[in-house]
Amino acid sequence: MYDGGKIITGLIIFIVFMTFPIWYNHGNAGNIPKPEKPQGVTQCVKDTAYMRSSHMVLINEWRDEVIRTGNRTKVTVQGKEYDKSLMLGCMKCHINKKKFCDECHLYTSVNPYCWDCHFLPKETI
Amino acid sequence: MRILYPFIAVLALVLIALVGANLPGGQALIGVVLPYVAFLIFLGGFVAKILGWAKSPVPFRIPTTCGQEKSLSWIPQNCIDNPSTRGGVVIRMILEIFLFRSLFRNTKTEIHDGPKLVYGSSKYLWLFGLLFHYCFLTIVIRHLRLFTTPVPFFVSVTEYLDGFFQVGLPVLYQTDIIFVLAITFLFLRRVIMPQVRYISLPADYFPLFLIMGIAITGILMRYFLRADIVSIKQLTMGLVTFSPSIKEGISSVFFIHLFLVCVLLAYFPFSKLMHLGGVFLSPTRNMTNNSRMVRHENPWNDPNIKPHSYAHYEDEFREFMVEAGLPVDKGLPPSADEDPAEK
Ligand code: HEM
Numbered sequence: 001m002y003d004g005g006k007i008i009t010g011l012i013i014f015i016v017f018m019t020f021p022i023w024y025n026h027g028n029a030g031n032i033p034k035p036e037k038p039q040g041v042t043q044c045v046k047d048t049a050y051m052r053s054s055h056m057v058l059i060n061e062w063r064d065e066v067i068r069t070g071n072r073t074k075v076t077v078q079g080k081e082y083d084k085s086l087m088l089g090c091m092k093c094h095i096n097k098k099k100f101c102d103e104c105h106l107y108t109s110v111n112p113y114c115w116d117c118h119f120l121p122k123e124t125i
Numbered sequence: 126m127r128i129l130y131p132f133i134a135v136l137a138l139v140l141i142a143l144v145g146a147n148l149p150g151g152q153a154l155i156g157v158v159l160p161y162v163a164f165l166i167f168l169g170g171f172v173a174k175i176l177g178w179a180k181s182p183v184p185f186r187i188p189t190t191c192g193q194e195k196s197l198s199w200i201p202q203n204c205i206d207n208p209s210t211r212g213g214v215v216i217r218m219i220l221e222i223f224l225f226r227s228l229f230r231n232t233k234t235e236i237h238d239g240p241k242l243v244y245g246s247s248k249y250l251w252l253f254g255l256l257f258h259y260c261f262l263t264i265v266i267r268h269l270r271l272f273t274t275p276v277p278f279f280v281s282v283t284e285y286l287d288g289f290f291q292v293g294l295p296v297l298y299q300t301d302i303i304f305v306l307a308i309t310f311l312f313l314r315r316v317i318m319p320q321v322r323y324i325s326l327p328a329d330y331f332p333l334f335l336i337m338g339i340a341i342t343g344i345l346m347r348y349f350l351r352a353d354i355v356s357i358k359q360l361t362m363g364l365v366t367f368s369p370s371i372k373e374g375i376s377s378v379f380f381i382h383l384f385l386v387c388v389l390l391a392y393f394p395f396s397k398l399m400h401l402g403g404v405f406l407s408p409t410r411n412m413t414n415n416s417r418m419v420r421h422e423n424p425w426n427d428p429n430i431k432p433h434s435y436a437h438y439e440d441e442f443r444e445f446m447v448e449a450g451l452p453v454d455k456g457l458p459p460s461a462d463e464d465p466a467e468k
């Protein structure tokens with residue numbers, strides 16, 4: 001084999017790269033996120049499966065409706081009205097950002113930039 | 126036909142995955158068994174292929190020379206395009222692997238009135254090829270968020286930069302758009318340019334369609350159909366920690382995406398995609414051009430056959446050569462029975 005040493009070294013580097021997730025986690029799959037359920041209410045603004053996968057689509061719709069068309073009609077959940085807003089909507093029920101939103105977001109490496117401007121709920125300030 | 130068959134093949138793969146994901150047990154097959162099998166085929170096949178290539182002897186220097194060879198001291202050498210030192214080769218390989226230098230020299234050929242044959246520079250293949258590969262790399266790095274906890278720093282940075290313009294929610298990644306544009310170009314190039322279409326085979330179109338399918342399902346999953354990423358990450362983390370489990374309610378589009386990726390991985394070592402490993406082993410790029418400085422011996426030489434120089438050859442056949450009237454370097458020695466008086 002010509003240049004066998006170099007080729008084998010290259011192959012080993014390749015395998016180390018390709019198996020990065022296996023040795024990086026060394027068998028620890030991490031904590032499965034358990035977002036805290038809000039108290040006193042049982043329903044979200046849409047069904048839970050939709051919220052789990054597509055809540056950002058909904059917030060985006062809200063944002064566009066409020067800011068672009070000025071449509072601030074409230075949403076009604078279980079007889080109570082909520083603003084189409086992060087702080088005055090979602091966070092009215094999901095009062096603890098750390099124990100709710102961040103649970104999932106840290107796990108999946110999502111870092112919404114919304115909080116650059118929008119206030120956080122009190123507990124995190 | 127050469128375009129249609131690979132297209133139908135990829136469509137069939139999508140359908141298989143779609144049906145499979147909705148059959149009992151199908152999710153475990155596509156989500157757990159297949160990824161392991163495909164990954165093993167990928168790694169094993171890759172290593173076997175490289176070792177196979179490594180075994181072929183390369184006794185002689187065959188670099189493509191694209192500049193002045195090392196010569197007399199007052200003739201400037203092109204150290205990168207005709208390297209005579211290891212350093213030159215390293216720079217040449219780095220430029221080749223990271224910047225596709227040889228594609229930069231791509232030319233187009235046209236016939237003009239006259240008829241006149243004209244060669245011109247053509248950088249589109251280089252540009253879109255480079256964009257395609259770097260987007261692919263970025264996407265793969267970003268995907269590591271599904272396979273690591275805690276997610277390493279370089280992955281978060283890549284995500285941040287890729288979504289820098291903060292368009293929409295979920296944030297639009299620039300690479301997704303560029304990736305689709307680039308692969309569309311690479312496909313159209315094969316269809317539109319007659320010379321390239323003539324030499325394109327199903328083995329060229331199939332990986333294009335397959336990667337297109339992977340990109341489209343991925344983009345659908347992120348921006349349009351939405352899938353439950355938390356459950357998906359539980360599956361992928363299970364895979365890399367060897368304790369796989371599948372949660373309910375992962376949408377079918379994820380299984381199509383994953384199935385196509387598995388097919389790509391398993392197909393990889395047996396296809397032209399092996400240029401990933403091959404580029405490192407290209408003797409036309411990774412060799413120094415030192416044929417004039419170092420004697421490279423042919424390893425197949427029979428040691429019993431000794432070198433035979435011209436001087437020896439002439440010694441052996443001088444008489445016959447003289448007899449046949451052929452010119453010789455050294456004349457015949459005056460022989461004893463020759464009569465000097467005859468002269
Ligand atoms: C050849 C390798 C792959 C390619 C080229 C690819 C390509 C893509 C693309 C272009 C997207 C669109 C969104 C984005 O850019 O992040 C995407 C999304 C996605 N891919 Fe892949 N993918 C590959 C492998 C995988 C694998 C192995 C998995 C998991 C087992 C996977 C799971 C996902 C998921 C869950 C999404 C949605 C991400 C989100 O919604 O943010 N992909 N893929």
